[in-house]
Amino acid sequence: MSKNKKTAQTVSVKSLTEQVRVRDFYGTRKIFFVTSACLMVLVLLMCFIRGVNISIEFKGGTLATYAYSGTVNENELQSVARDYLNTVVNVQLGETFTGNKQTTVTFSFNLSNNQSFDAEMQTELEKKLQEKFPDANIEALETNDVAPSSGKTFLLKCTVAALFASIVLILYIAWRFKRISGWSAGIFAVCALLHDLVIVFGTFVVCGFEIDSSFMAVILTILGYSVNDTIVVYDRIRENQSILPKETDLPTLVNISLSQTMKRTIRTSITTIAAMLVVSVLATVNHVSSILHFSIPMTVGMISGCYSSLCLAPMLWTAWKTRGRKAE
Secondary structure (H helix, E strand, O other), X not given: OHHHHHHHHHHHHHHHHHOOOOOOOHHHHHHHHHHHHHHHHHXXXXXXXXXXXXXXXXHOEEEXXXXXXXXXXXXXXXXXXXXXXXXXXXXXXXXXOOOOEEEEEEEOOOHHHXXXXXXXXXXXXXXXXXXXXXXXXXEEXXXXXXXXXXXXXXXXXXXXXXXXXXXXXXXXXXXXXXXXXXXXHHHHHHHHXXXXXXXXXXXXXXXXXXXOHHHHHHXXXXXXXXXXXXXXXXXXXXXXXHHOOOOOOHHHHHHHHHHHHHHHHXXXXXXXXXXXXXXXHHHHXXXXXXXXXXXXXXXXXXXXXXXXXXXXXXXXXXXXXXXXXXXX
């Protein structure tokens, strides 16, 4: 009886491998590891070269909003504000839902100088902007201050949320995939997520986007999106483990599972990436830069998530499980 059962199992394996072209993912794992390491080193170098633009939401500062009409050059407006305020200034042009044009000027003073953006400075800056753009009808709308302590509290809460999400993911994967050593699977899934988050962070740095609430929104979205693909891969590994003979080595099991799920993962990623690209194009055409700060990093994060789900998490897990043994 057991012999017949084993024969049926072997037949199932044969039909399983004939349905898909099995690619040797594990054999090229070193290429994946080196590529990811190089990308993360590049992100670190870009942080030193370009610097990290942290929003006043996290470090504290002032946010001044002005209404205008016609055309305003963003670089010239930034130059006027920077020369008068004598500090780093970020300018963002956009439109409201009613079509009214607005520009937001954000900056932070050196706290050691005890300087503040008082009423006199507000009036003087508005006057200088009006002199620079006499036909733009620039008018101050509102000014908001963010205390440094509030910014640090907000950053801490966002960090705690990301850490809590990571812990929950590890616990869930450990329970869900306990048949394939769930703890290690969960830990390496989070390692792949950290890779994706570093790539997203690098996108913000390279593009010169501010690290603000949009950054945290992208981070938390990518956490859910990327781990979904990883769970699909783990689920297929677990299913194939019950089909393949017990003597099947782990690299072969993983290669078969990845080959089966690769098309599904890529197709799903292309669909969502295409949607983000459409959003990015529309935002560019309508000059809504705030949306670009979300859509562009999301697009890069989705690409990275697809890559890490196929080429990092399962490869790291397999390398860990087969450590000390030479894979065939």
